[in-house]
Amino acid sequence: MDTIKRIGLVLACICLFFACKNENQETQSTTPVENTEEKVTERSGQAFIQDDEGTPNCLQIAIGSPDHKTLVAAVQAAQVENALVNVGPLTVFAPTDAAFAALPEGTIDNLLKSENKNTLANILKYHVTPGNLSTTILTKLPKLGQANNQSVQVEVVDGKPVIGGANIIASIPAGNGIVHVIDKVLLPPTED
Amino acid sequence: MKHIIKSVAAFITGLVVLTGCNNSNQSNSKSGALASNVAEKVYVAPGEHDEFYAFISGGFSGQLSVYGLPSGRLFKVIPVFSQDAEKAWGYNEETKPMLETSHGFVPWDDAHHPDISQTAGEIDGRWVFINGNNTPRIAKVDLSTFETTEIIEIPNSAGNHSSSFVTENTEYVVAGTRFSVPIPQRDMPIKDYKGNFKGSLTFISVEPEHGHMDIKFQLIMPGFDYDLSHPGRGKSHGWFFFTTYNTEEASTLLEVNASQNDKDFIAAVNWKKIEEYVNNGGGTMMPANYAHNVYDESTHMATSTLKKEVLTVNPLEVPGAVFLLPTPKSPHGCDVDPTGEYIVGNGKLSANLTVHSFTKMLDAIEKEKFAGDAYGIPILNFEDVLAGSVEQPGLGPLHTEFDGKGNAYTTFFISSEVVKWKLGTWEVLDRQPCYYSVGHLMIPGGNSQKPWGKYVVAMNKITKDRYLPTGPEVTQSAQLYDISGEKMELLLDFPTIGEPHYAAGCPADLIKPRSKKLFPLEENNHPYATKSEADTKVVRDGNIVHVYMTMIRSHFSPDNIEGVKVGDKVYFHVTNLEQDYDVPHGVSMIGANTSELLIMPGQTETFLWEPKQEGVWPFYCTDFCSALHQEMQGYVRVSAANANTPLKWSLGEDIE
Numbered sequence: 023m024d025t026i027k028r029i030g031l032v033l034a035c036i037c038l039f040f041a042c043k044n045e046n047q048e049t050q051s052t053t054p055v056e057n058t059e060e061k062v063t064e065r066s067g068q069a070f071i072q073d074d075e076g077t078p079n080c081l082q083i084a085i086g087s088p089d090h091k092t093l094v095a096a097v098q099a100a101q102v103e104n105a106l107v108n109v110g111p112l113t114v115f116a117p118t119d120a121a122f123a124a125l126p127e128g129t130i131d132n133l134l135k136s137e138n139k140n141t142l143a144n145i146l147k148y149h150v151t152p153g154n155l156s157t158t159i160l161t162k163l164p165k166l167g168q169a170n171n172q173s174v175q176v177e178v179v180d181g182k183p184v185i186g187g188a189n190i191i192a193s194i195p196a197g198n199g200i201v202h203v204i205d206k207v208l209l210p211p212t213e214d
Numbered sequence: 215m216k217h218i219i220k221s222v223a224a225f226i227t228g229l230v231v232l233t234g235c236n237n238s239n240q241s242n243s244k245s246g247a248l249a250s251n252v253a254e255k256v257y258v259a260p261g262e263h264d265e266f267y268a269f270i271s272g273g274f275s276g277q278l279s280v281y282g283l284p285s286g287r288l289f290k291v292i293p294v295f296s297q298d299a300e301k302a303w304g305y306n307e308e309t310k311p312m313l314e315t316s317h318g319f320v321p322w323d324d325a326h327h328p329d330i331s332q333t334a335g336e337i338d339g340r341w342v343f344i345n346g347n348n349t350p351r352i353a354k355v356d357l358s359t360f361e362t363t364e365i366i367e368i369p370n371s372a373g374n375h376s377s378s379f380v381t382e383n384t385e386y387v388v389a390g391t392r393f394s395v396p397i398p399q400r401d402m403p404i405k406d407y408k409g410n411f412k413g414s415l416t417f418i419s420v421e422p423e424h425g426h427m428d429i430k431f432q433l434i435m436p437g438f439d440y441d442l443s444h445p446g447r448g449k450s451h452g453w454f455f456f457t458t459y460n461t462e463e464a465s466t467l468l469e470v471n472a473s474q475n476d477k478d479f480i481a482a483v484n485w486k487k488i489e490e491y492v493n494n495g496g497g498t499m500m501p502a503n504y505a506h507n508v509y510d511e512s513t514h515m516a517t518s519t520l521k522k523e524v525l526t527v528n529p530l531e532v533p534g535a536v537f538l539l540p541t542p543k544s545p546h547g548c549d550v551d552p553t554g555e556y557i558v559g560n561g562k563l564s565a566n567l568t569v570h571s572f573t574k575m576l577d578a579i580e581k582e583k584f585a586g587d588a589y590g591i592p593i594l595n596f597e598d599v600l601a602g603s604v605e606q607p608g609l610g611p612l613h614t615e616f617d618g619k620g621n622a623y624t625t626f627f628i629s630s631e632v633v634k635w636k637l638g639t640w641e642v643l644d645r646q647p648c649y650y651s652v653g654h655l656m657i658p659g660g661n662s663q664k665p666w667g668k669y670v671v672a673m674n675k676i677t678k679d680r681y682l683p684t685g686p687e688v689t690q691s692a693q694l695y696d697i698s699g700e701k702m703e704l705l706l707d708f709p710t711i712g713e714p715h716y717a718a719g720c721p722a723d724l725i726k727p728r729s730k731k732l733f734p735l736e737e738n739n740h741p742y743a744t745k746s747e748a749d750t751k752v753v754r755d756g757n758i759v760h761v762y763m764t765m766i767r768s769h770f771s772p773d774n775i776e777g778v779k780v781g782d783k784v785y786f787h788v789t790n791l792e793q794d795y796d797v798p799h800g801v802s803m804i805g806a807n808t809s810e811l812l813i814m815p816g817q818t819e820t821f822l823w824e825p826k827q828e829g830v831w832p833f834y835c836t837d838f839c840s841a842l843h844q845e846m847q848g849y850v851r852v853s854a855a856n857a858n859t860p861l862k863w864s865l866g867e868d869i870e
Contacts (some may be wrong), residue, residue: 036369036684067630067647067649067650068630068650068651068676068678071678071679104629104630105609105628105629105646106630108610108627108628108630108650108651109471109651109675109676110628112405112628116395147609151469152473152563152610153469153473154469155470159467159470161473162470163470167473167476167543167563167564169565169609169628170565170606171564171566171606173476
């Protein structure tokens with residue numbers, strides 16, 4: 023067992039060694055460099071800053087929630103992390119894992135495919151409103167202009183706002199806005 | 215099994231480390247091979263000059279910083295709306311009047327949008343105009359002295375934000391109110407805002423030779439928020455465009471209430487038509503109260519004059535002069551391309567960028583195809599004026615600039631990026647991240663018919679982890695991208711002063727030859743100037759004492775003064791006799807309740823000292839001027855208020 027562990031470590035070391043060795047070698051060709059550059063860009067930005075002191079932002083709240091694994095996976099697949107950590111302020115409607123599970127079978131798996139990244143990003147942006155909107159404020163608004171440029175209707179049922187047919191289960195203030203946990207995935211209308 | 219998984223995990227970790235490290239190494243190698251390339255692009259060797267000047271506003275610092283591009287080196291911070299102890303701006307007696315307003319002395323403002331003067335649609339490098347938002351003012355900075363030489367207050371305005379942009383022959387510098395207010399100001403309930411508050415758009419004429427500013431007219435518009443503006447150019451010269459938000463006319467929780475309309479407006483103003491109307495006696499003179507402060511280079515002094523009336527124009531009285539172009543979702547930046555055909559509305563809550571066509575606008579106006587009106591001002595149909603939209607280029611579009619090669623560059627605040635797109639086809643060509651939350655961007659000459667499309671500077675509001683931390687307040691930044699190729703390339707990331715709100719830039723050669731080296735002593739008309747050591751003196755007038763003092767390497771004249779008493783008001787009028795480039799002298803007196811003076815060759819400046827204690831008090835040169843700088847000092851003997859010490863002064867000999 024330990025041996026295996028050690029092999030792992032050795033491998034890790036070798037990897038590091040190679041990595042470091044690379045450092046001393048000047049790049050030979052520009053093509054791979056270009057690719058790398060893009061990769062670096064994809065995973066850089068405010069979302070990747072370590073900060074344990076501030077009030078968690080919308081993304082951190084989702085990541086820390088046991089009920090939002092699908093949402094987090096979707097956000098990562100669509101690479102919209104940085105949009106959720108911006109100073110905002112943002113209102114994020116966060117469907118639970120159960121809400122995602124209620125979608126027709128295969129929908130999520132399909133959306134998580136890399137060729138559907140834009141569709142997925144569009145759906146996720148449909149869950150974000152610019153502005154920090156409490157439930158009280160939401161009851162006063164007939165519709166919300168979402169970050170994907172489409173609108174979602176707000177109804178008031180029993181004094182509570184219902185967003186595009188989704189109920190707000192919980193609301194968590196975030197460092198950069200507010201997260202409303204909802205029980206249904208909001209699907210952008212095909213025509214707006 | 216568990217352990218195998220563990221080891222596999224470790225192996226994968228290893229791979230990740232490899233790839234990860236590889237990435238950064240290759241990126242470093244890029245920074246190694248390519249990066250030496252990048253470094254070369256921003257490296258300006260010691261003694262060499264930068265290719266461009268960039269004037270980057272300081273936002274809440276109230277100042278304007280002068281940088282070189284591509285190096286990002288800071289050359290000067292020009293005080294505009296804020297006191298600056300380093301340069302005695304707003305502290306010495308000569309410049310205090312520059313900060314006078316109808317509200318009294320206001321030593322701070324929020325400086326936003328510098329714009330360089332133009333001739334025939336091209337940057338001429340003579341002056342930079344910049345707006346103070348908070349207590350509405352427009353300043354003019356002279357680019358031969360790099361000093362603020364004029365400030366005019368804007369009456370009937372509040373949050374002077376859609377300012378200070380110049381028309382293509384600097385006929386006007388334009389200042390639009392952000393906040394609508396009661397015009398004239400009066401005591402009324404806030405809830406009665408709608409329909410009662412008004413927004414003023416102020417056209418300030420600029421006298422061509424000296425740049426003196428004068429309010430030609432104020433257009434009194436509906437009570438929207440006027441956010442940003444730009445002049446037409448080329449074919450649209452004679453028009454001015456203003457974005458609006460809060461067409462809902464909300465007065466509370468605008469965060470929500472000003473975002474209810476699907477579309478707000480871009481107001482298109484035919485200022486030539488209004489100018490003609492005004493020149494023919496049109497408009498209504500209304501009582502007002504605003505300061506006009508002018509610094510005179512010959513007397514080295516500023517004067518402040520309170521003006522008492524302003525000419526206002528009701529847009530309904532000039533038919534055909536003002537139209538409203540529906541534009542989605544609280545448009546922020548209002549940017550006109552170098553040809554003058556396209557007017558970009560950066561709808562900050564819209565995911566698309568809306569571009570209007572000037573030609574289509576004229577056509578719709580001619581055919582009188584109106585969708586309705588707002589307080590009598592015709593509204594055009596969105597579809598009739600739309601040239602096209604850039605679909606989903608990013609989140610939170612704020613501002614667009616142009617490279618003069620048919621491309622536009624837009625900043626996106628929420629998605630923190632600059633996106634390059636093509637005018638006419640509206641296709642997105644490239645995108646580069648900003649670190650982070652970018653506001654304005656600047657291409658030198660980007661607000662003219664002739665941009666120099668080599669670099670774009672993006673100005674970021676948030677930097678978080680980008681620099682060494684300095685406590686909770688960390689520097690904001692500017693980022694320089696090379697835009698000469700098809701793809702943008704990030705070259706440099708440099709810290710800025712205050713909020714780098716916006717900038718203006720131009721080739722250094724437009725400004726460099728005109729930069730002043732000194733002020734000729736014979737042209738110094740300061741009333742307290744002393745042009746030779748023989749003329750120095752100390753004069754008492756009751757408890758006011760005027761010291762006519764000179765400075766030259768490396769002494770003051772006089773440098774011993776006696777006969778000053780506790781309770782006196784002592785004015786030191788100090789003339790720098792040097793006539794040599796880059797030899798300013800400074801002076802300060804122990805206990806003076808003000809800043810030092812920093813006096814340029816040939817210039818006279820004054821500070822006030824009110825001695826409170828008997829004794830012998832030294833003063834000295836505060837700017838390291840020469841090898842004998844440390845010897846450049848003097849004494850003032852202060853006697854009791856009722857003492858009989860005679861008023862005497864000397865240099866080089868004892869006072870007997």
